[in-house]
Amino acid sequence: MIIHIQVPGTEEDQVNDIVVVPFVNDVVVVGDTKSIDFPVTAGAYRTRYKYQSGFVTRINESGSGLVFSTFFGADTILTYCNAVALDRNNSPIVVGNTQPANYNVNPFGPKMFPKIHFPTSGSAIRTFNNADEATMTFDGYLIKLGAAGSTLEYGTLLGGKGTDKCLGVDVNLQGIAAVCGVTESNADFKPNPNGFDQTFGTTGTLEGFAMCIGTNGGSYYSTYLGGEDEDIPNCIKFYDNNSSVVIAGSTKSGDFPTGKVGDYQYHGGNDGFLTQLSGNGSICLYSTFVGGGSSDQIFSMALSNNGNVYIAGSTQSTDFPLSSNAKYKDFGGQVDGFISAFSTCSVSLQSPRDTLVCPGKPLTITNNATGSGTLRYNWTDFATGTSLGNQNSITVAPLEQSIYILNVTDDNCTKTVTYIVKTKPLPIINTIEEKRTCIGTSLKLSATAGPGTTIAWYDAEDASTAIAAGAIFTTPALTKSVNYFVESLDTSTKCTSLRKKIQITVVPPPPAPTADNISLCSNNSITLSAIFPSDVDFRWYDSLTNGKLIQIGRNFTTPKLTSTTTYYLESLDTTTNCISTKRTPVVVTILSTPNPLIQGQNAACVNSTGLVYTVESKPKQEYTWTINSNGSITAGQGTNKVTVTWSGLGTGILSLKQKDLTSNCFKDTSYAVNISNQLSLNLGMTGSPNLCTGDSIILDPGPGYSSYKWSSGETSQTITVKTAGDYSVDVQDAGGCKGSSNKVSITVNIKPTPLIVGKNATCVNGNPVQYSVTPIAVNSCKWEVSPEGTIVSGQDSPSIIVNWTSAGNGTVKVVESSSFCSTENVLPVVVSTSLVPTITAIGKTSLCEGESVVLDAGPFATYKWSNGETTKTITVNAAGSYTVEVADAGGCKGTSEPKIVTMSPLPTPSITSSGKTELCEGDSVELDAGTFSSFLWSNGATSQKISVKSAGKYSVTVTNASGCKGTSSEQTIIVNPLPNAISISQIGDDTLVVNPYDNANTYKWKLNGTDIGRITKEVQVNTEGNYTVEVTNQNGCKNTSIPFPYLKPNSAVLTVSVSPLIIEAVAGETVKIPLVITSSKNLTQATASSFTAEISVEPSLLVPSTGTSTIDNNRRIVSVSGSRKDGNDTLAIIEMKAALGTVETSSILVKSFTFTGGKAQVTTKDGEFRLTGVCRDGGARLYNSGSKLSLSMQPNPASETLNISITASEVGQHRVTLTNTLGEEVGVLYNGSIMGSQEISSSLADIPAGVYFVVLQSPSQMLVKRILISK
Structure with missing residues (x-):
């Protein structure tokens, strides 16, 4: 359900009709209410409630x-709004019925009713109720409100x-309204004279009744609509632009009027009806009953865009x-709803x-x-x-949303589509x-458009x-200014x-x-400045290519430099x-700059002499x-010592x-010396005297003394200390002055060794995870967690x-600290959104019946498969997900x-044959495996x-589209032998006999194929022609003799011979084979x-010089034709x-010789x-089976x-x-005879470059090779 709206009021409210406002999809509803608090809007036509009132309400698309919402009626009447339609301006046209409110002038007298003071307009057809004051009857009405619901326009x-x-x-x-309804006014309803039913x-x-009236005044027609009994038209629609209307309702009249068409007959009781009247109301264009043997009623009607009429009722x-195509065909109960569609x-x-x-x-x-x-x-805007x-089409170019109406009229009627x-x-x-942009660059251009676009x-x-x-x-690299366009x-x-x-410049x-x-x-540092060009900005880098950008701008101040440094400047x-x-x-070239370091003792006795101080020379x-x-310098001024x-x-x-x-x-430098009555010096240390386990420290009293003696026994200038204790040193300089250093106490503290314990793999937003180290009371811990997590x-x-x-x-990092020592440890942690296992099929997943596949979930701790199994792998032999x-x-x-x-059934191929499977020798039959993807017989x-x-026995294994295989049952093929070959010979002048003859076979004689x-062994003939005999053995296999040309005794006979009978030639020579008539009789008379x-x-052995030949049964067949000439x-x-x-010899067989005209019996020789x-050198040698015609070329390309180079396989041209x-x-x-091999050298000077064939x-024989000639 998209929208559900209640029409509110504290009393009884009823919605009788609804219509959608075109394009904006608001709805207008009408009905009647007894609720004084029914919602109305400010400025509406009527906001005052009195008695039962009609209402007209327009609700927005969203509900x-x-x-707007308005009451409709008057203070002294009861009003019911039954139906609504919208004109082209979306003004509501409402029809219904109204009656006076009940009141008594005299409480003891008869009930009296006022005349209806119904709100009408000046052009109204009638402004008052025709009923007597003693009766309380309904009057129908039609009103037109303004589109805003604030005015009564008619x-x-x-x-x-x-x-x-x-x-x-x-x-x-x-703006013409079609109205239907019911009336009891049999005397003064007064339909128009041209109304269909008077x-x-x-x-x-x-x-x-049905009528058409103007919504701004005027009446077009009115007519009764019914038969002898009760008739109730409930709905009416304009059907076409000719103003014809269709009306639907129910009737008890068996004589309800029908027009040109009556689809269904009256069944008795209460039947639905569907009727179409002409535009002037004078002709019934169509009318039909709708229903069966019991009660049927039509309550609602709609027209489709193609002119069909849809009705609904009970x-x-x-x-x-x-x-025949009804969705529901069974009667469901006492009362069923129905929907029907008609074409009128x-x-x-x-x-x-x-x-x-x-x-x-x-x-x-x-x-x-x-x-x-x-x-x-007829098309209309x-x-x-x-x-x-x-015409049947129009071309329009609307600037805004538009409606176009087509009316099509034939010899009978009109239909309308919208x-x-x-x-x-x-x-x-x-x-x-x-x-x-600059030359050679590629740009990324971007554009945006609204949704639903490309x-x-x-x-x-x-x-x-x-x-x-x-x-x-992204443009290509641009070398010149260019324009691109986007849409x-x-x-x-x-x-x-x-x-x-x-526009890209x-x-x-x-x-x-x-x-x-x-x-x-x-x-020292210095400020570098770019000099040229003047109209750009600059970037300073530490490398010729790529590198680090260290300054933007014309000037760059270097840090203090101790070595020659190159900076790289580019224009921007x-x-x-x-x-x-x-x-x-x-x-920036760093010049050679001294960096002196004075060496000498830093403590001396007063009046010490001869102490030497030096720098590197x-x-x-x-x-x-x-x-x-x-002090004073006694020697060495101007030198390094x-x-x-x-x-x-x-x-x-x-x-x-x-x-x-x-x-x-x-470079200026200085050196401080402590001068006292005896040497007094402080030990220098490279770090804190509080060491951690494994650490060390260097103690140094300074250089320049002639001897050192440490409390730990060493005699070097410096010592490296790793153990706890007190350390000092005694020194003596070159002048014999002695002294001792201060005492340094070194302590060694135990260094923490934290080991983080906790998960090194977890999930996002999983359970919080604990990480810990072994607690030591005097130590402290400081933790850090990478951005993937937070410390709770x-x-x-x-x-x-x-x-x-x-x-x-x-990562999880901890720094554990004791009094003087700290140790850091880091634990890597893999954090996943969730486990994303991938099922791996070990084998194909498109299975054939009887196959299985192993599914592997990968390495995890626990498993739960959708089929209930809990192992890492499962074996699947059924289709599924x-x-x-x-x-x-x-x-x-x-x-x-x-x-x-997936699981596919195995194919079950069945071999079908195109004919019988018991064959005769030489016959064949086609075996068909059916339609599959592949086949193997x-x-x-x-x-x-x-x-x-x-x-x-033949079988076939097939593969279907799923890759599944199946094998057919065997098909047995039987091949029976043909009867032995037979021939026809002639005995005497008119007897033909077949040989050999076998009584077990059957024989059939034919003349010219007829x-x-x-069926006997011998036949007597008297008709010239070609005779054949068809023999059939017990298996039904047949064989046919070669034709025997029979001629009557007075017909022509001749012998055609190869003459001479023996012909000799060497390899490569032309051999002429004459066909000659060696004897004849009556040949001229026979017109052969x-x-x-x-x-x-x-x-x-023999190859045609010209023309073609065929090979049959390892014999070369040569055909010839011509005409015999008398005297030759x-x-x-x-x-x-x-x-x-x-071989060395070949028979020359005259395979056939036939005259195409005339009668002649031919014998061949x-x-x-x-x-x-x-x-024959070295013995008889006619043919070398290894010899082969060959051709080689050098160079290629040439x-x-x-x-x-040519090697011949035969002697000849x-x-x-x-x-x-x-x-x-x-x-x-080359053009000549070759015996063995031949070398040829040819000039290509006049041949243009290109591809050729030798x-x-x-x-x-013939050989062809490709050669490329290049110049």
């Missing part, structure tokens, strides 16, 4: 609010003095007529479809109607009423319009083919937006920048983000020493300025709780995607059908002239070539060919000369030619 009462009720209404484009029924109290008839017109229209188009886009609407006689079309055409054409605005495309890119404004699709288009396509309307141009990259190289003394055009093609190196250096008042006397107590300061004379760079509790304690919230490779739920040792769970296993064949000639009815003949020879006994000469074959000149790819001969390279033709 969430009232567009109102009229309808009827006579009796009860009148308006039950149904419809309105056409011209007679009030004689038996019933209620008579139906029936108590078990014999209610149903269509012979015109048949195509059902229209609502269409969505772009505004202004031409649209052709076509309806190929059929009907009786000539069809007349619903909004304007304008006629659009009178087309709704909705428009949708053109799509809009959004993108940038201009872009600058985006296409073009390289021209009028291009028909897109170069790319989608919101992002969007609305996929529902196929309409496109206006193409937008993106391609500019050259900025020039390479310039900057000065700098020289600098060590441990901020308007295009293009950079210079290369970076400019800017070198380097060439081209200037040394300037100074000393404070506590000075001798000092310390004369005063306190701190002596020895200073040095060392200058590099090449670079002019210098336990920070600063030996144990924490972690909640893992995102997937990834997480299989899933598995797994859990790992950490409690993470997950479920796999389904693995589908027992004889190795792989086709669906095989042709079988041999006896045996059965002559003789045109003939055909065949000879057969050994194929390897040579009929034909057949020319052949002698070849070095596999064969000859023989003998090969001579055979080389340019100027081609060398060819050989021809070598060069042809192009069209087969045209472009040169003869063709070698021997007496009986």
